[in-house]
Amino acid sequence: QKEVEQDPGPLSVPEGAIVSLNCTYSNSAFQYFMWYRQYSRKGPELLMYTYSSGNKEDGRFTAQVDKSSKYISLFIRDSQPSDSATYLCAMTPTNAGKSTFGDGTTLTVKP
Amino acid sequence: DADVTQTPRNRITKTGKRIMLECSQTKGHDRMYWYRQDPGLGLRLIYYSFDVKDINKGEISDGYSVSRQAQAKFSLSLESAIPNQTALYFCATAWGLNPETQYFGPGTRLLVL
Numbered sequence: 001q002k003e004v005e006q007d008p009g010p011l012s013v014p015e016g017a018i019v020s021l022n023c024t025y026s027n028s029a030f031q032y033f034m035w036y037r038q039y040s041r042k043g044p045e046l047l048m049y050t051y052s053s054g055n056k057e058d059g060r061f062t063a064q065v066d067k068s069s070k071y072i073s074l075f076i077r078d079s080q081p082s083d084s085a086t087y088l089c090a091m092t093p094t095n096a097g098k099s100t101f102g103d104g105t106t107l108t109v110k111p
Numbered sequence: 112d113a114d115v116t117q118t119p120r121n122r123i124t125k126t127g128k129r130i131m132l133e134c135s136q137t138k139g140h141d142r143m144y145w146y147r148q149d150p151g152l153g154l155r156l157i158y159y160s161f162d163v164k165d166i167n168k169g170e171i172s173d174g175y176s177v178s179r180q181a182q183a184k185f186s187l188s189l190e191s192a193i194p195n196q197t198a199l200y201f202c203a204t205a206w207g208l209n210p211e212t213q214y215f216g217p218g219t220r221l222l223v224l
Contacts, residue, residue: 043201
């Protein structure tokens, strides 16, 4: 079983919809939780990260962590066609260990 | 100029050929990584290096080797390429700090015939 499992998708939504992207994990040592966005034919880029439990908001994006359930989510409000990409979750422990990535969820936002 | 560069960007080779993919970075990061990405399989770690004298195997190192020539350079070699090594290859760099956020290169598309 993988340490990080990500909803596989693909996900297709109309423009303006609220999108929820989700990952679960098994390693309780993970303390930092990242979301990367990968456009087609490009390398992944860091979108945002959170530490421990709670929410973090950045514009239309909200990252949520529930450590008790070992579950993280990325919410996109008022989704735009430009949000169409693959989203990868990633996690690290506090000892500056290397990141463990989910397999990614491909999102398409239709105009 | 890009912080993490990969060369070549596209490569077609034949089965049995030796091929080298190169990665350079100007970010001054100590950590460097090589991943391959296949449709539906996400990023799979091939090798990683936490500094020039530190090389570690990832989950799929068989058939690959690496060289960390300098802090800024990390090369991936396929000693004898086979068709199932056809994939998109990414180099990434990071500081050894919390959190470890990685910076990816643009990728190399490799086709092994």
